[in-house]
Structures are given as C-alpha cells and as structure tokens.
Amino acid sequence: MTVQRHHGPILQLEGISKRFPGVAALENVHLELEQEQIHALLGENGAGKSTLIKILTGVQKQDEGHIRLAGHPVTISTPKDAQRFGISLVPQETLVVPELSIGRNILLGIESGMASRGALSSAEQVQVEAALDKIGADFDVETPAKELSVPQLRLAQIARALLQPGSIMVLDEPTAVLSEPDAEHLLERLDALRSEGQAILYVTHRLSEVMRLADRMTILRDGRLVGVYSRGEIDRDEMVRLIARDVGTRTGDQPTKTRDLPPVARDAPPRLEVTGLTAERHFADASLSVPQGRIAGIAGVQGSGHGAFVRAIGGVDPVVSGKVCVNGRSIGTGSPEHAARHGVLTVPADRRGAAIVPDLSIRANLAISGRIRAAARRWGLRWHDKERAVMEGYIADLSIRPPSTETKIAKLSGGNQQKLALARVLEGSADVLLIEEPTQGVDVSAKAEIHALLRRVARETGCAVVIASSEFEELVGLADDVYVMRSGRLGDHMTGDTTTYHKILEKALP
C-alpha cells in the first residue's frame, strides 16, 4: 500500500491501551503525526514510549485503540506489516555484521533481486549512495562496517530506513550515545529530511534538542498522555514539570534523613575513591569518593554513561585512564577478578547475561561467590547440606519464592533473580558494592525489599555502596549522596537531605 499525499495527519494513533500483567503500560494514548513534521515523544523511563513504538512498528499489539494511516484504519501485527505500510524504524542499538561492507549492511534483507556478499552492483551503489548523500554521510559504501564509528553507523541506519518505501520514520533515542557535535550533525540532517517530506517521530531525553527542533511534542507519563504542544508553546521548566511523575504523595520526594548517618572517621581514607576515570565514548574524567557505610547514587538518563561508569569502577569495562582506590590503596582497573580480590563486587544491569548463571540452581549461583563463608565448607570442599543451610538463610531473609535452594534460577521472577544476584555479592562480604539499575524490571514490593536490603548492608557492614540508576525516584530516600551524570560528565553532587526527584531530573536531562 502506498500512502498518497493527503491532507491532515498521515498517522493517527487513537485511544491506544496496552496492559501487561499487573501494570498498564499505555492508557488511552492519542498521537497525530503530520507530513513534514518532526514530532518528539517525551517521557521518563517507564512512561510508555518504548511500548508505543513497539506497537507502531508491529512488535507488540495494542489491547485497545486504532491506528490510521492517511485516514485509513490499518492493523499492524508484525514488523513486516509496519514496513509494508511505510513505517521504518531506526532502532536504538547499532547492529551490524562487522565483516560486511556498510553498503551490504544497509541493504541487508531488503536487497532487490540477486544479492552477493561482494561489492555492490552499480544499481545498488547508486541507490545506497543517494540515501547516504541525503543524510550527509561521507564514508564510502564499500567500507567494512567494523571500521565505522558509532555516529557513522547511526547515519547508516537512517540511510537504511530511507531506502525502505514510505515516509514515516521512527527513531528510538537516535542521539543517546552521541557526543554534542555528532548529535548536532544528526539533527541538521533530520531537519533536512523534514523539508523533503518525511514525517519523523522520535524518542529522546534531550530537551534542548526538542526545544530547537521538534515541531510538536507529545509527553507521556506513567502510560498516560499529559500534553501535546507545538514548538514555543512551553519552556524547558514546564517540560520537566510535565515529564516528572507525581511523586509528592509518595516517599520518593522525601529527602534522606541524615540523622542515621554513621560517623565517618576524619583521618580514615574513604572506602572508595575514584579519580579522573575515563572510558572511550562513555564518560570522561569522573571522580567521586564514598566513605564507609554510605550509599552514593549516580543518576543519569539512558545513554548518559552512568552505568558504564559503575561497571568501569568494578573493572568490568575497560578504561582509558584514571585511578580507583579502596581504603586508600590503588587497586588498578580493567579486571573484575582483581577488583573482587580487593573486595569490590559488581552487579551489572544485564541480569540474565552477566549477573546470574541461568542454568544453575539458586544455591550454585550464590556459591559462585569467591568469598563464601567458612561455615559452608569443610576441608576446602563444598558440602551440600552446609551450603543449603547458609543459602536458606538468604532465601528466608529475602523472601525468595519458591523457597527452595535447588530451583534453577532461570525459573524465578526478575525480582527474585535480582535479590539473589545481590545475595551473592553480600556473601562475598564486599568493601565496595557497585550496583547498576538495582530494580530494573522488578515489581513494586521486591523493589522496596531491595532498597531496604541495600540500606541495611551499607549501615551494618560499613561497605560503600554505589548505585547507578536511571530511575531517579529510587535514589531519593536511598542515597546519602547523589551525583548526576549527563552526557558522560559527572557533576552536580547533592547531599541526600537536599536531593529531590525534581532536582535530579532537572540536572539529568541534557
């Protein structure tokens, strides 16, 4: 189906609702996209932006509501349908086959007729070069994809979207991992595409960008539509206010009480001190210091580098320069094994991939801790009944369901898996705990338990806890100190008693 030129909105979403077990991801959301329009979709993490895009591109199906293309109602049930209706998606990740040329990558799966692995045919070359020209990419189509930088790959992805028929382009956080100049360059190109008749829907966290570029913006909050504005109708403060969740009635906006802070010996070196840590493409020159028994929160929106920073402290990700000291002694960087030996343990956000071993039992997952207590062993061997006794303590303490030490951990809910990932580092009796997105994909009650656990660990064991989170609400009330990372820069330190959700949000949005 080709979409003819048509007056009025080219795409209309009417009353879209989507529910997942226990949570309404979208509730009666409307959106209208016109030709030659850049439309920004704004909202916090979990506001429903991704779900809306998934519905629009056929990855998920709405429970209620209609989609109209140029006035005609359509059903989009697979990604192929979306393509057929002329809706092309530029995903957040830059996925390529590294060994193939960028031209081949751009055409992958949408080649016309015969395709070979080798050089592009002249027709293909003309086609791809035209698309690359349009977005101002200056690399050769035969360059191997592995030699291109992230911004260049991003441009290539947009070129790929341009090659597909249709005039609706959906971009999921196109500028999230780009530096300011690269993002700027990309936005100029979007501007040019708009003048050529493309309708562009894009998801972003960067408000300054939106202010300049977007013709219209739709703001979602907790799955509901909270406002649709044209350029110039609202200012940045107003935008932040609308994006912000209504947390006044919940505990989220209560600053941390500083009364229960443990005293810090004045002459003792801080538990954790990070100086000038820099990692390529993620963050630069980040320093912080955490005394014993304190919780430091690193707030940041997706792509700001806060998670990478925490992983780098734990040696999980490589760094270019910088120093990490524990109790005043430098521990080196780049090796989690080394960090673990100095009592620095990390729980990364990629739970299934890097925080648990899915096929092993709960007990085995906990026993991986290299510093498991002596009570679980005798003569250097594992004794299953002794281990079980230790693990049953955790299972009762953290109310794991089902309460069996022998269940495969893959069969548990995300919240239980996360609690067990934390239990493993607790069994390691760490000096420094580094936790990335501690409550991602976790239900409300498990969330509260995890927060309580972290607070207790810091206070009782005196270990320094660093939490990277893009859910700002959880940092308020949990962290004793909050740092905000924005586009790879760590700045804006706030003490717990002065932190509010709004302040974090204000500083975190680029």
Add this chain to the structure above:
Amino acid sequence: MLLSGAEAAGTGAVSAPGGLGRQWPAAEIQILSAIIVLCIVFSFMFPDSFATTGTLLNMARVAGILLVVAIGQSFALIVGGFDISVGSTMGLVSVVCATLMLSDFGVGTAIALGILTGAAVGLVNGIGIAFFRVTPFVMTLGMLTAARGLADWIANGGTMTGLPRAFAMFGRNMWWGVPSAACIALIVGVIAWLVLQRTRAGLYIYAIGGSLETARVAGVPIVRYQMLAYTICGALAGIAGLMLTSRVGVAQGSLGQGYELLSVATAVIGGVLIGGGVGRLSGVVLGVILITVLTTGLDIAGVNPFVQQMVTGCVLVGAVLVANARSGKVFRLFRNRGEP
C-alpha cells in the same frame, strides 16, 4: 521406608509431590528405558550370544574405556568448549608409554608419565583456548593432527609390541570379579563427580560454561579454570589410551581413532549441553552404556559396521531432538514468528 531407601541409592527415586528428596531427572529415565528396551530386544533375538556373561564382561571393558574419555570430554563440554583431540591423545600416550616401558622404565613410572603426557596435551589445548583465545575447534583440531603426527613419528608409523606382561595383563584382568577397565572407570567417575559437585573448581567450570560474563564479573579466574578443564580432559584421555593399549596388547599411533566423536556423542546423548554449563555425570554414564549396548547388539546381529555408524549417528541426533522436545525448544522457530 521407600523414601529412605531411595535416598540411600544416591540420586533418589520419584518422590512425594512437593519435592522432598531428589528426583531422577527425566533425561536419565528416558535413556535408562532405552537401554532396558534394547537389552530385552537383543536378549530375545540372540539369547545364546547376547545374554551371556562373556558379552556382559566384554561390554564392561568397552564401556569402561569409552566412559573415561567421555567423562574427560564432559569437562571440556561443560566449561563451554569441546576437545576433538582426545583420540590422538590416546594414541600419543599409547606410544609414549610403550617407548618408556621398552627402554627399561618401570611399568608404574611409564603409566604415570603417560598420564602426565595426556595432561600436558590438555594443558596446551587449555592455554591456546583460554589464554590465546583460539576457538576450541581450531585449537583441538590442530592438536588432533599434531599429536597424531607426533605419535606416528615416535612409533615410526608402526606397531610397538613386546610390552611388559604386567602392563598387558592389567587391561584384561579382573579386579574383585569385575573387569579392570570398569573398575578404573568407576574410580575415575567417582573422582570426577567429587570434583564437579564438591569442589569450587567444579562449580566454576559449570559457571563459566553457563555464563562466561557472569563468571567474569563475579571475579572467577576464568583462564585458570578453563585450562584446568582441558587438562583434566587430556589426562583422562591419557588414562583411556593406556587402558586401550593394555587391552589390545600393542601400542600404536593410530590407537583411539574415533573416540573423539564417540565421546562427544555419548556425552551429548547423556544430556551434556554443547555450549556449556549443563550436564550430569549420571547422564554421561547412561549415554556410554546405551551406545555400548547398541553397538554390541548390532555387532552380534551381524549388522554391517557402516550401517552401525549410521545408526549411531541417528541415535545422537534423535537423543538431542528428544531432549529439546522435553524443554520445548523444538518448535521455537515457529512460535517466535512476529517477534523481532
């Protein structure tokens, strides 16, 4: 009564709902049933040749050697790789040990050095794979070729005879009324089970195979334990090489050919996952018994050896299909339509 008896039996029988006591895993039950069915069928077809003590003892000897290799292979598989050089390692150890014995080393010394040779081969594999990040396939394929070459070179491409009587006998002897090969396999099996279940090394080998990244982030010394797994694999291949040499009574560079794939096949039939992290020795034991019963029965039936190979191949793929069906993976491709 029933429950306590089952507990004493080690793995536990099917028990009360609610999971008191452990259960026989479904995979083992299926293999065991297949073994029983095969035994019954062969016994009825060839009551005079299959269902005899002689055949049983012979099967125990064959299975013993295969089991030792398969257990070694399981270590390599569980850590997330595999070792196709075990057959060559058997040949190399065979001629190294024979050379030592023929040049007046004691039998005991020769055996010890033979096992060490196997461990050294495994260690080299481990260094290449864990430290230099050569893929297991390429590394052990290279080792397969190189070790076979070295073995033939040492033996001058021929057969070495005149091995000491003490050595030749142990492969044919009965220990406590059981063929020595089966006894050795039993000892190896118990030690391997202890290592996998009762030591930190065993846990780490499972963890590395199950999720390399999780193990790395948790601070597990990955390189060391990957090397350990391949070293164990090599050492057990060495022991199997000695067992086979003793059984046939001569040393040969080409000894052990075919064991590389047979060991992978039996382990996989027994539920060890290629890719790592999953597998139990009980399954491997049953896998070895199944293949041994099958090949022995087909032998007795006079089935063409090439047809036997075809049957073994089909059993391998069939076993994996059955395992996948049990975990609901077979039709995943179709079910996922519409997902990205």
